[in-house]
Structures are given as C-alpha cells and as structure tokens.
Amino acid sequence: MSAASRAPQRSNRAPQSSHRAARPRGRATLATGLRRRATLAAAGAAAAALLVSACGSGGTSGGGGDTNFVAGTDGISTVPAGERVAAPELSGETLEGERLDVADYKGKVVVLNVWGSWCNPCRAEAKYFAAVAEEYADRGVQFVGINTRDGSTTSALAFEKDFGIPYPSLYDPTGKLMLRFEKGTLNPQAVPSTLVLDRDGRIAARSLTALDEERLLKMLKPVVAEK
Template identity: 75%
Template sequence: MSAASRAPLRSNRSSRTTHSTRVRRRAALTAGAAVAALLVTACGSGGTSGGGGNTNFVTGTDGIATVAEGKRTPAPDLSGKTIDGKTLDVADYKGKVVVLNVWGSWCNPCRAEAKYFAKVSKEYAGKGVQFVGINTRDTNLKSATAFEKDFGISYPSLYDPTGKLMLRFEKGTLNPQTVPSTLVLDRDGKIAARSLSALSEERLLKMLKPVVAEK
C-alpha cells in the first residue's frame, strides 16, 4: 500500500480519536455540573421536599405551602440537646403555635433571614407563639452560638449536626439538602405551613398569622 493510500486511514483514526475525546469531555462536564447543583441545594433558596409522600401541602405562588386544618399530620418527636447544652422537647409547647426554623451558621440565606426571625419571635412571644431553631451541619458549636449572638436570636435551637432530626419527618415534608427551611405547627402540634426557602419578614408573617388566628 502506498503512502498516499495510507494517509486517509490515519486521518480517519485521528478524527475518531478526537470525537471520542470530545464525548468524554462533555460527559465529564455534565457530571461536574450535576455535582455542583447538588452542592448548591445544600444551602439554597428553594427545592422540592424529600420526594414522594402525601403530606397534603398546597403551594401558593409565593412558595409558601399550607395544609388545611382537617388534613394536617403531627410533627415527629423533636427532642434533644440545644446548642447551649440544655434539654428541649418541642412537644412541651403543645397549646402554642410553634415556628421551626432549620438553619446553619455556614448558610448565607440563613444569615439573610435571621434578623426577621429574631424580630418576629420577640413580637409574638406574648401571643402564644414559640420559635425553635434546628441547627444543622454545624460541627463547631462556637460558630452556632456566635450566629445567635450576632443576630440577637433569643429562642432555643436543637443541635442537629448530622441532620437526624430532619429525617424524622414524614417523607415529602422537608428536604435535608434545603437549608434554610421553616415549618409552622398549629396548637395541636400538627404541621400547618412550610417554606423551603429563606423568608422575608413579610413572608414569615404570612405563614404565621393565619395559624395564630385559628381558634
């Protein structure tokens, strides 16, 4: 075979190799994007709740989900040590409206909403409302306590560094990868409202006021 006749074969092989390399690179980029997306949801402004499950949530255009009184389910056992070493059981607040806020000192959206939670918790302290935090993925307690001090958080927070408390909720209620998240429990300890994103003062009150007004 002449050199001239062998040249196209080398060209074809080179073309196939280049194409294969491009395919592998595209696959690697796609996989990298998927991993990045998962990391972003660990502290983001939304997301779907843990998948599956019939939790009777009806989500409004503002992202706040509510459950009609007759269709609500009880919150799971939420008890343990707080970040300041005390023992807390959310069930002890039955008879009050409870606002549960999942947060971490490492989470920028949590920092953005913290001042609103501090303010509203104080305004509603004498109105039969109790705020409770669930601090997650903070392996350093100093960071968690500094967060509370910085933003004037006076209500207790359960310490849940591995996210075990979040996994106690019925499937479809919370997404452990979505922080911050907020739930409002009615006076019977049942889940009445939910947000899977950071809240402004206006949206927090929009979640809270209708439940407080229930008789």
C-alpha cells in the same frame, strides 16, 4: 516484467498502508478526549446545581409523596385544621449542649426553622426571625431552630450571636431530624425552610424558601388566631 522488478513496488506500498491505518487511531483518541471532557463538564454542572439547591430558593416540592398542603401565594403552603398531621418526635441537644424536646412546647404555637450558618439566605432571614420571636414570646409562640450541615457548633453559635437569635436550636449536622418528617413535608435540600405547628403539635403551614418579616407573619398569624 519479472518478479524481482515488482518486489520494490510492493515494499513501497506497505508503509503507505501503515500510515493510513494510524489515522483512525488518532481520530479515536481525539474523540475519546472530547467525550471525557464533556462528561467532566456535565458532572461539574450537576454538582453546581446540587450546591445551589442546597441553599437557596428551596423550590416548592417537599420531596415527593402525598401531602395535605394547599399551595398559596408567596411560596407558603397551609393545611386545613381537620387534615393536619402531627410533627415527628424532635429532640436532642441544642447548640449549647442542653436537652430539648419540641413536644414539651405542646399548647404553644411552634415555629421550626431549618438553617445553617453557611447558608446566605439563612443569614438574610435571621434578623426577621429574631424580631418576630421576641415580639410573639408573650403570645404563646415558641421558635425553635434546627441547625444543619454545620461541622461544629462554633460557627453556628457565632451566627446566633451575630443576629441576636433569642431561641434555642437543635444541633442536627447530618440532617437526621429532617428525615423524620413524613415524605413530602420537608425537602432535605431546601435550606432554609420553615414549619409552623399548631397548639396540638400538628403541621399547619410550611415555606421552603427564605422569609422576610411580612411572609413569616403571614404564616404565623392565622395559626396564633386559632382557638
């Protein structure tokens, strides 16, 4: 066969080779799209998990680090009197714009409650805190709130009004006060959370979950009974 007669056959094979080469590119594009969708899905799941952790059960960890907390039942941890450490300096403006320093309450048992008006578990426990705060007001107990992640005081003040909160709250929208605590004491993602300080301003008990009245009193009563 002459060279001229073989030329058309070579010409016909060229498009087939080009067509076959296009297939891997199509498969690569599909695979890339699937990987992108998987990445977006994972990112969305991670964001959802962070949102849940920011307002919910709170967990049992204080964010790492060594602590003297002794884990008990119902998510309440305590510290033996001889091993307690002082709470950090906690002062600033209240939701009403007044100056407050927790150190001024030394000599009283202080209940610190971290909360936000956006937090459903905070709303669930608020009535119990209001009731116990009034019941123990004449027993040397002072409640103080730490309001966090509310962009303005308007919604926080409305929260206090709705639930009849009788005690002041420091306004801490960015969580700076929470970060003053020794590592392992408070988890910034655990809202609500509660600490009980003894009469010397030392941390005596902690809960990183929402509390009902029974569990709140379980934290408070032993510290009030101390001499």
